[in-house]
Amino acid sequence: MNIGIDKIGFATGQYVLHLEDLAQARDTNPEKLSKGLLLKELSITPVTEDIVTLGATAAEDILTDEDRAAIDMVIVATESGIDQSKAAAVFIHSLLDINPFARSFELKEACYSATAALDYAKLHVSAHPTSKVLVIASDIARYGIKASGEPTQGAGSIAMLVTANPRILIFNDDNVAQTRNIMDFWRPNYSTTPFVDGMFSTRQYLDCLKTTWAEYQKRTGLALKDFSAYCFHLPYPKLALKGLKQIMDKSLSEEQQIQLQENFDSSILYSQKVGNIYTGSLFLGLLSLLENSKHLKAGDQIILFSYGSGAVAEIFSANLVEGYEKQLRTDRLAALDRRSRLTVAEYEAMFFEPVKLDETASTKFTGYENQTYALTEISEHKRVYQKVLAHD
Numbered sequence: 554m555n556i557g558i559d560k561i562g563f564a565t566g567q568y569v570l571h572l573e574d575l576a577q578a579r580d581t582n583p584e585k586l587s588k589g590l591l592l593k594e595l596s597i598t599p600v601t602e603d604i605v606t607l608g609a610t611a612a613e614d615i616l617t618d619e620d621r622a623a624i625d626m627v628i629v630a631t632e633s634g635i636d637q638s639k640a641a642a643v644f645i646h647s648l649l650d651i652n653p654f655a656r657s658f659e660l661k662e663a664c665y666s667a668t669a670a671l672d673y674a675k676l677h678v679s680a681h682p683t684s685k686v687l688v689i690a691s692d693i694a695r696y697g698i699k700a701s702g703e704p705t706q707g708a709g710s711i712a713m714l715v716t717a718n719p720r721i722l723i724f725n726d727d728n729v730a731q732t733r734n735i736m737d738f739w740r741p742n743y744s745t746t747p748f749v750d751g752m753f754s755t756r757q758y759l760d761c762l763k764t765t766w767a768e769y770q771k772r773t774g775l776a777l778k779d780f781s782a783y784c785f786h787l788p789y790p791k792l793a794l795k796g797l798k799q800i801m802d803k804s805l806s807e808e809q810q811i812q813l814q815e816n817f818d819s820s821i822l823y824s825q826k827v828g829n830i831y832t833g834s835l836f837l838g839l840l841s842l843l844e845n846s847k848h849l850k851a852g853d854q855i856i857l858f859s860y861g862s863g864a865v866a867e868i869f870s871a872n873l874v875e876g877y878e879k880q881l882r883t884d885r886l887a888a889l890d891r892r893s894r895l896t897v898a899e900y901e902a903m904f905f906e907p908v909k910l911d912e913t914a915s916t917k918f919t920g921y922e923n924q925t926y927a928l929t930e931i932s933e934h935k936r937v938y939q940k941v942l943a944h945d
């Protein structure tokens with residue numbers, strides 16, 4: 554049975570910080586960010602937008618009433634959860650009005666966990682072929698004002714519907730994972746921002762790519778020539794470009810090398826304007842590739858490298874389905890260009906706004922009129938979400 558991704562949705566913040574503005578405010582050469590990191594803009598969210606509202610909005614983008622009735626599992630992969638106990642998936646299940654007899658839960662391992670969620674979804678559908686599983690990767694990446702990772706922040710959510718006979722991608726059964734216990738990036742419960750050993754993290758990313766890719770090739774007998782495109786986890790696109798150069802097989806024809814490079818360029822277009830969205834980054838790269846590549850065709854094999862600090866890495870592949878382009882959008886870059894541009898002072902105030910609760914541990918928010926879903930209030934420690942706008 555063919556199992557894979559039937560639909561992909563995406564949501565991000567409605568505000569944007571241009572990195573040339575950040576560079577000026579931080580007295581940094583703008584080319585360090587545009588060429589050194591290959592980043593242009595970052596999506597910024599207000600306090601009324603979180604992983605629940607972004608996740609529900611990304612799913613709203615793709616679900617029909619029939620899907621809502623057939624989904625029997627909702628998995629939210631995140632490392633910026635809003636509660637230590639209650640899963641964001643439970644809020645999202647309710648906001649989307651999904652079949653009550655569904656299983657909903659959250660998964661965590663830094664930026665990696667959506668990959669595990671997809672594999673679990675695949676196993677579930679293989680046992681229950683009429684099931685549909687909603688996998689949502691949702692995160693807000695906040696490093697802090699003037700932190701070394703500040704230009705690599707971002708916010709966004711990817712929703713993927715995993716089914717039998719999918720209309721976009723069929724998963725192959727070739728996943729190779731690696732776990733290594735390192736402290737390259739982590740966020741203790743008492744901290745709102747992560748601790749990062751930046752240079753160490755980049756070396757670990759590249760070494761996990763090298764060693765997992767070598768093991769993948771050994772186990773499957775496949776090589777780079779067997780793939781039309783390589784998608785990478787994108788903490789910032791320049792690191793993935795280093796990854797591509799590291800594994801580029803010089804025995805490929807010049808034409809194959811150019812095609813891999815051009816497909817890579819297509820895969821980073823959205824991340825260059827959104828920033829790191831942690832669990833969703835790899836899949837934002839996949840979506841960007843599928844919606845912007847001029848080379849892809851049905852039957853092409855795509856390989857994906859997932860990396861989550863801490864660290865877990867995984868490489869797996871999928872094949873493009875005939876007619877896949879009918880499930881995609883062509884207006885995504887234009888939508889990103891409609892975000893409201895913030896000054897650096899506005900970004901600092903909005904992205905790091907603390908929630909102030911009254912003596913009953915409550916507060917009501919305003920200013921969410923343009924969101925599809927919003928955190929509208931906190932009432933006696935309980936987060937209250939509402940649908941605000943019908944999705945276009």
Ligand code: HMG
Pocket residue numbers: 582584585586588589590632662663664665701702703705737738749750751752754755758786787788789792829831860861862
């Ligand atoms: P930095 O201070 O920007 O580092 O921090 P840099 O001084 O090395 O500069 C970056 C690049 O800009 C260098 O290029 C410079 O040469 C270049 P490279 O040597 O790498 O090729 N540069 C210039 N280029 C053109 N014109 C100029 C210029 N000046 C300098 N004028 C760092 C970079 C990644 C450390 C920082 O952004 C950071 O801490 N980021 C957060 C951590 C991170 O993203 N790590 C990636 C691997 S870990 C991962 O992927 C997991 C993660 O997503 C989290 C999770 O799993 O949950 C992060």
